[in-house]
Amino acid sequence: DVKVTQSSRYLVKRTGEKVFLECVQDMDHENMFWYRQDPGLGLRLIYFSYDVKMKEKGDIPEGYSVSREKKERFSLILESASTNQTSMYLCASSLGQAVNEKLFFGSGTQLSVL
């Protein structure tokens, strides 16, 4: 079974801190995604990557950056955390053989920025 692992379940940071959220998948998937989940707003795409060292902006990239140095790892970076970035962050991956494929999600990181 595919495993998408996010390094932290809960994270508390202070305003202005640089924050790293890590995601690792173990099934050699080509595609990886970062979503933000807020009550009443659904799942919104922040960034995605179709290949190593490749990244594309999603719907809400402002205030975020990403890094994909290895195929299995996709990191989300908050350069200077702000209170409006308090949210649940979900990483996902997909095989990459077709555009419209099943997404496998991680368990999520609940980030609180104080």
Place this chain on the structure above:
Amino acid sequence: GENVEQHPSTLSVQEGDSAVIKCTYSDSASNYFPWYKQELGKRPQLIIDIRSNVGEKKDQRIAVTLNKTAKHFSLHITETQPEDSAVYFCAASGGYSTLTFGKGTMLLVSP
């Protein structure tokens, strides 16, 4: 870009009743429509999907219907059980675009 509207935002049913969740989409080029279920505190998981060359798809107690002309698709759950209680997300995508998700429906099934 694509816009997906999902209704209702909350739905309460009695065990054994049917539940229907509806979604509309805006981009006529969309051709892939998955549904994800997220139980409380858990990760979203794909439960069923449909592509635009099919009008209906069933998997045991769940079914999805698609009306391309009207640009809407629906999730139908029959004989609901308490373990069906969760948040359900619809989504749509087409061509080389990524999925756009609806805002979610919280389904509560009471024993």
